[in-house]
Amino acid sequence: MQPKEVIFVDYSLLWLDWKPKRALPAYTKRIAGMPATRQGKAAQRELMAGLKAMGAETMLCGKVADGPSIKLTESLGSGEKITLKRSGDGMELIGSGIALLYGVFHLLRHLALGEDYPEWDSSPAYAIRMLDHWDNADGSIERGYSGRSFFFRDGKPFFSERTRDYVRLLASCGLNACCINNVNVHANALKLLTGSYQRELKRIAVCLGEYGVSLWLSVSFSSPIELGGLETADPLDPRVRQWWKDTCGKLFASIPNLAGFLVKADSEGRPGPHSYGRTQAEGANMLAEAVSPFGGKILWRCFVYNCTQDWRDTKTDRASAQCDHFAPLDGQFRGNVYLQIKNGPVDFQIREPVSPLLGHLEHTASMVEFQIAQEYTGQQKHVCYLLPMFREVLDFHMEHKPEHDTVKENISAVCAVSNTGDDYNWTGHDLAAANLFGFGLLAWDPSADPEEIAREWSILTFGDDPVVTRTVTDILMNSRRVYEKYTVPLGIGWMCVPGNHYGPSPDGYEYDRWGTYHRATHKEIGVERGPDGTGYTEQYSPRLAAMYASAENCPEELLLFFHRLPYDYRMKDGRTLLQRIYDDHFEGYEEAQAMSDAWNELRDKLDPEVYARVQDRFREQLRCAKEWRDVINTWLYRLSLIPDEKGRKIYM
Ligand code: GCU
Numbered sequence: 008m009q010p011k012e013v014i015f016v017d018y019s020l021l022w023l024d025w026k027p028k029r030a031l032p033a034y035t036k037r038i039a040g041m042p043a044t045r046q047g048k049a050a051q052r053e054l055m056a057g058l059k060a061m062g063a064e065t066m067l068c069g070k071v072a073d074g075p076s077i078k079l080t081e082s083l084g085s086g087e088k089i090t091l092k093r094s095g096d097g098m099e100l101i102g103s104g105i106a107l108l109y110g111v112f113h114l115l116r117h118l119a120l121g122e123d124y125p126e127w128d129s130s131p132a133y134a135i136r137m138l139d140h141w142d143n144a145d146g147s148i149e150r151g152y153s154g155r156s157f158f159f160r161d162g163k164p165f166f167s168e169r170t171r172d173y174v175r176l177l178a179s180c181g182l183n184a185c186c187i188n189n190v191n192v193h194a195n196a197l198k199l200l201t202g203s204y205q206r207e208l209k210r211i212a213v214c215l216g217e218y219g220v221s222l223w224l225s226v227s228f229s230s231p232i233e234l235g236g237l238e239t240a241d242p243l244d245p246r247v248r249q250w251w252k253d254t255c256g257k258l259f260a261s262i263p264n265l266a267g268f269l270v271k272a273d274s275e276g277r278p279g280p281h282s283y284g285r286t287q288a289e290g291a292n293m294l295a296e297a298v299s300p301f302g303g304k305i306l307w308r309c310f311v312y313n314c315t316q317d318w319r320d321t322k323t324d325r326a327s328a329q330c331d332h333f334a335p336l337d338g339q340f341r342g343n344v345y346l347q348i349k350n351g352p353v354d355f356q357i358r359e360p361v362s363p364l365l366g367h368l369e370h371t372a373s374m375v376e377f378q379i380a381q382e383y384t385g386q387q388k389h390v391c392y393l394l395p396m397f398r399e400v401l402d403f404h405m406e407h408k409p410e411h412d413t414v415k416e417n418i419s420a421v422c423a424v425s426n427t428g429d430d431y432n433w434t435g436h437d438l439a440a441a442n443l444f445g446f447g448l449l450a451w452d453p454s455a456d457p458e459e460i461a462r463e464w465s466i467l468t469f470g471d472d473p474v475v476t477r478t479v480t481d482i483l484m485n486s487r488r489v490y491e492k493y494t495v496p497l498g499i500g501w502m503c504v505p506g507n508h509y510g511p512s513p514d515g516y517e518y519d520r521w522g523t524y525h526r527a528t529h530k531e532i533g534v535e536r537g538p539d540g541t542g543y544t545e546q547y548s549p550r551l552a553a554m555y556a557s558a559e560n561c562p563e564e565l566l567l568f569f570h571r572l573p574y575d576y577r578m579k580d581g582r583t584l585l586q587r588i589y590d591d592h593f594e595g596y597e598e599a600q601a602m603s604d605a606w607n608e609l610r611d612k613l614d615p616e617v618y619a620r621v622q623d624r625f626r627e628q629l630r631c632a633k634e635w636r637d638v639i640n641t642w643l644y645r646l647s648l649i650p651d652e653k654g655r656k657i658y659m
Pocket residue numbers: 149150190191271310354382
């Protein structure tokens with residue numbers, strides 16, 4: 008007899024680490040129904056395993072059970088819609104295989120939260136709910152803060168048990184799409200298109216598919232040159248078109264569950280249609296045509312801007328670029344193209360206005376791109392719970408239409424740059440897993456409450472001690488505002504170290520070719536973006552444009568995104584602009600200290616390893632917050648020579 012295989016999981020199961028429950032409803036003893044699909048069977052397996060982990064003595068009963076049960080009724084062809092309803096003393100789940108899986112995870116979560124009959128009748132708001140990995144073929148991760156890739160190793164796609172556990176995590180919070188490689192497609196990753204790694208990709212794709220997650224690949228626009236030996240990648244050249252069609256034919260035939268391509272073109276040095284005098288629409292449509300026979304889709308990124316803007320050029324505004332390039336093309340994209348638009352007009356800063364492009368696409372499918380990889384938001388060394396920011400974006404009224412004009416109603420899909428890697432806890436900072444979980448729940452239901460998500464995540468992760476739940480929820484809910492206070496003021500953004508984007512360097516980008524300027528002098532700071540400045544505000548609907556263009560009416564947290572103002576400008580509460588910035592930096596540091604102190608109070612209530620890991624991160628957060636406070640305040644003091652009104656020492 009073969010010895011039984013021992014599966015040793017040497018990493019955290021995050022919120023899927025079901026904990027024993029004191030009391031479970033009687034129906035958890037029986038599972039009825041016989042799902043026939045692979046996904047339905049996965050649902051049954053997850054249910055069984057989850058209930059067992061919670062301490063239930065569950066048995067499978069075949070079609071019907073003798074006594075209260077959880078009945079899995081698989082109905083084919085009903086998409087992702089799931090119904091969980093009370094049925095006598097039991098529960099019935101009705102839906103397709105994948106819907107049953109979502110239903111099972113919902114049921115397990117709610118049982119873990121102490122709810123006995125979690126009824127649910129739900130369909131996801133978007134058909135594509137996606138994570139984008141910026142993983143490179145060599146196993147490194149661009150903007151990765153949690154170790155190395157678990158999708159790639161030694162230049163090749165790589166499959167392990169971890170892939171399965173990852174996809175379980177995704178499905179458990181409702182995510183259903185995953186692009187596994189970096190939008191910046193480097194040499195090794197090019198070969199993903201050629202069939203060299205078919206076997207490995209197929210394995211990953213099959214594993215993802217079992218949990219309803221589709222596979223996507225980032226591709227380089229100039230692949231016909233790099234791989235096909237052509238001298239051009241002109242999207243209107245028949246040879247180029249044929250090359251893409253042939254390549255897609257082979258690729259889609261060999262990889263089940265491949266859903267399409269993600270493309271970063273004409274952006275930060277990546278090749279694209281502009282090199283051939285073609286529009287973004289011509290480029291995207293050529294690829295869309297090639298994938299269309301296989302039901303494929305093209306996710307086309309709108310992160311197109313001049314990244315070599317000279318500091319003497321005061322008219323070019325990076326913030327305006329997305330709308331300038333894409334708004335005039337609305338209606339010219341094929342039906343299977345989705346424009347992928349970062350949530351703000353610049354680049355995932357801690358505070359930006361909502362990208363105006365999200366309001367300009369009437370005839371083109373769009374998807375908002377968030378970043379849970381905390382590139383500019385503390386790199387998973389600082390706690391920064393991003394869900395409140397995501398909700399603000401999704402709820403934002405673009406005001407171009409009398410109704411149904413919020414971002415969440417205008418978009419057709421959502422994605423986030425993933426924050427995972429092969430670290431033990433997946434996300435570097437244990438508390439950063441809340442962003443992964445929360446993004447999934449919000450992608451399913453954009454009206455979900457970030458605070459409630461934080462609370463649920465805390466209970467599922469750390470258990471149900473009310474003190475732990477309250478403390479963790481408070482830390483998460485305060486974290487974004489705290490981070491914002493001790494880093495960059497009032498929406499001005501950047502001021503981080505160029506390149507790695509961690510820690511303060513207020514003039515770093517001011518003297519860098521990437522051209523994101525604050526133009527601070529001894530008198531004033533900021534870029535004027537109203538009609539007398541770069542004109543960026545004009546990209547919003549008239550009321551919003553007028554509001555942003557007026558310093559008095561502009562929301563204060565965005566004041567320096569939109570305006571150039573003197574340091575003695577009076578804020579609404581009577582403080583000067585400079586005093587407000589000084590105060591924010593002092594308060595931000597103190598509030599970070601308070602979050603860390605609150606965590607320390609949990610010492611006896613948490614797993615010592617988790618406690619110590621997070622405490623370690625807080626140490627670094629405090630060190631860095633102090634550095635931000637002192638560098639930014641000193642820099643402003645030395646420019647303005649205006650001291651802090653409260654007499655605090657503000658220079659290093
Ligand atoms: C940011 C980030 C890059 C990334 C780019 C993108 O600029 O720093 O690493 O490639 O965004 O979204 O394409």
